[in-house]
Amino acid sequence: MSARGGRIALGAAVVLAAATLPFVAGPFWMGLVTQMIVFGLLALSVDLLLGHAGLFSICHGSFFAVAAYTTAILQVRHGAPTVLAAPAGLLAGTLLGLVFGLAVRTRGVYFILITIAFGYVVWGVAHRWSSFTGGDNGVTNVPFPAVAGVRVESHTEYYYLALVVAALCALGYRVLIRSPFGLALRGIRGSESRMRTLGFDSNRHLYAAFVLSAALASLAGVLYVYYNRFVNPVAASFPVSVEAALMAIVGGSGTIVGPFIGSAIILGLRNWVSSFFELYAAIMGIVFIAAVLWVPEGLVGLAARLRGRAARA
Amino acid sequence: MTVAVEVAEVVKEFGGLRAVDGVSLRVAAGERRVLIGPNGAGKTTLFHCITGTLPPTAGRIAFFGQDITRLPEHRRTALGMGRTFQISNVIAELTCLENVMLAAVGIDGRKWVLHRPMAVFADVRERARAGLELVGLVHRADETARRLSYGERRQLELALALTSQPRVVFLDEPCAGLSPSERLRISTLIGGLPRDLTVVMIEHDMDVALGLADRVTVLHQGRVILEGSPDEVQSNSEVREVYFGHG
Numbered sequence: 001m002s003a004r005g006g007r008i009a010l011g012a013a014v015v016l017a018a019a020t021l022p023f024v025a026g027p028f029w030m031g032l033v034t035q036m037i038v039f040g041l042l043a044l045s046v047d048l049l050l051g052h053a054g055l056f057s058i059c060h061g062s063f064f065a066v067a068a069y070t071t072a073i074l075q076v077r078h079g080a081p082t083v084l085a086a087p088a089g090l091l092a093g094t095l096l097g098l099v100f101g102l103a104v105r106t107r108g109v110y111f112i113l114i115t116i117a118f119g120y121v122v123w124g125v126a127h128r129w130s131s132f133t134g135g136d137n138g139v140t141n142v143p144f145p146a147v148a149g150v151r152v153e154s155h156t157e158y159y160y161l162a163l164v165v166a167a168l169c170a171l172g173y174r175v176l177i178r179s180p181f182g183l184a185l186r187g188i189r190g191s192e193s194r195m196r197t198l199g200f201d202s203n204r205h206l207y208a209a210f211v212l213s214a215a216l217a218s219l220a221g222v223l224y225v226y227y228n229r230f231v232n233p234v235a236a237s238f239p240v241s242v243e244a245a246l247m248a249i250v251g252g253s254g255t256i257v258g259p260f261i262g263s264a265i266i267l268g269l270r271n272w273v274s275s276f277f278e279l280y281a282a283i284m285g286i287v288f289i290a291a292v293l294w295v296p297e298g299l300v301g302l303a304a305r306l307r308g309r310a311a312r313a
Numbered sequence: 314m315t316v317a318v319e320v321a322e323v324v325k326e327f328g329g330l331r332a333v334d335g336v337s338l339r340v341a342a343g344e345r346r347v348l349i350g351p352n353g354a355g356k357t358t359l360f361h362c363i364t365g366t367l368p369p370t371a372g373r374i375a376f377f378g379q380d381i382t383r384l385p386e387h388r389r390t391a392l393g394m395g396r397t398f399q400i401s402n403v404i405a406e407l408t409c410l411e412n413v414m415l416a417a418v419g420i421d422g423r424k425w426v427l428h429r430p431m432a433v434f435a436d437v438r439e440r441a442r443a444g445l446e447l448v449g450l451v452h453r454a455d456e457t458a459r460r461l462s463y464g465e466r467r468q469l470e471l472a473l474a475l476t477s478q479p480r481v482v483f484l485d486e487p488c489a490g491l492s493p494s495e496r497l498r499i500s501t502l503i504g505g506l507p508r509d510l511t512v513v514m515i516e517h518d519m520d521v522a523l524g525l526a527d528r529v530t531v532l533h534q535g536r537v538i539l540e541g542s543p544d545e546v547q548s549n550s551e552v553r554e555v556y557f558g559h560g
Binding site: 184 | 364366386387391398402403405406407411412415416418419420423424425426427429430432437477
């Protein structure tokens with residue numbers, strides 16, 4: 001079979017498996033898989049910066065959480081319909097991205113530190129401004145989304161919704177990273193000084209990438225809150241932002257499926273380990289270290305390397 | 314005579330060191346100007362100031378009559394500056410063709426296109442291939458720049474500078490470290506560039522420098538010590554002293 005034929009067959013198998021999954025798996029597993037899709041989307045948003053532009057952002061939990069809170073507050077407290085609450089969440093997270101995007105004036109470790117600080121600001125607000133955010137309890141009783149009389153009635157239906165949204169995002173993302181803009185991001189990562197002498201205003205390109213990435217993280221936040229049915233400050237916490245990057249790295253940074261695979265591995269592992277071991281966070285730390293030391297290209301990259309070795313042998 | 318590049322009393326200090334110490338020079342449109350001088354003369358630093366990589370401490374720089382002293386680097390490129398670096402500065406993880414395609418859209422609004430793949434812009438691809446063809450690298454178009462030899466990287470560097478359609482191109486030792494045959498190839502290529510393209514070049518190899526230059530500027534310890542035709546420079550005793558040593 002040709003490589004192209006192989007890929008089409010693999011793609012068809014994945015689509016078929018995804019479509020029939022609810023008929024085999026119970027509600028618990030469907031919930032977990034939906035979570036994997038949602039956090040995979042968050043990891044994908046982080047990876048636009050990490051895997052293409054070469055910026056390590058640790059504040060994407062902020063966009064995710066601000067979008068989730070906005071949608072939840074509008075829907076629960078103000079009775080806003082989904083058709084208003086969901087876009088408003090997306091908009092709020094993206095607007096925050098326009099502000100936090102100023103971080104692209106810095107590079108390297110300063111960029112990382114600034115984004116960590118931004119993340120803590122949002123977490124602090126979510127945590128302490130209880131009258132607005134609900135404090136530690138957050139906002140609860142978020143209903144399933146309903147648009148124009150069509151209502152999502154179950155976790156299975158929500159799974160299909162998340163799957164379609166994620167697939168559309170992945171397709172859009174694919175176009176983006178192959179566009180002149182996407183190529184320029186990789187150029188900036190490779191040699192910013194060279195790109196400037198070719199006429200690129202690198203800060204503006206990185207800023208645009210940052211805002212797009214924040215928008216995608218916000219979309220993940222909106223998907224999250226309708227799945228989770230509540231949001232609390234944990235969504236804005238440091239571990240969420242770090243884990244999103246970890247997912248991208250473990251799965252394969254710079255690819256599209258990588259962040260989703262990473263999300264499945266991390267969430268699957270956490271689910272499994274935490275059922276018998278309280279210190280699952282320590283296990284996550286070890287996974288992170290092992291991935292960076294031995295498989296820095298992630299599982300997708302590792303698979304490509306092994307295939308290359310097999311082809312040569 | 315149109316003045317392409319005018320540098321007036323430019324100073325660049327690093328801490329207490331004056332790397333460029335009040336340099337003035339004018340390069341006419343279409344001229345081939347070569348800067349020579351011993352190591353540490355300030356040639357590359359002067360290049361950095363002209364192309365905007367470094368801001369000058371003092372002085373003024375004009376490009377076709379327009380003051381560009383405070384203009385950011387990418388805007389200078391848009392006005393028509395192209396440059397190569399002394400140490401090859403190519404994007405190692407991209408292919409040669411991708412490198413040059415970026416050069417082709419760098420001063421073009423299409424660098425902001427994000428909803429269509431680069432591949433649909435056939436003219437960009439054509440220009441990029443033409444750039445690679447010019448430097449003799451078209452057979453390596455789909456090779457990752459990381460895998461190029463040292464000499465091939467120098468060629469790619471030149472293709473990047475020329476594909477952004479500059480009016481003036483600044484070449485920082487394009488032949489440094491090349492074998493004699495590669496050196497000949499590059500210097501022939503530079504000699505054959507269209508005459509309406511102004512070339513300012515730093516070159517250590519006196520044969521290459523004097524063979525290509527219309528005029529030569531000699532820098533020493535951050536200052537211009539002589540400017541003249543290749544013959545004048547070659548016969549000047551002060552130049553012989555600082556550049557070739559005594560004897």
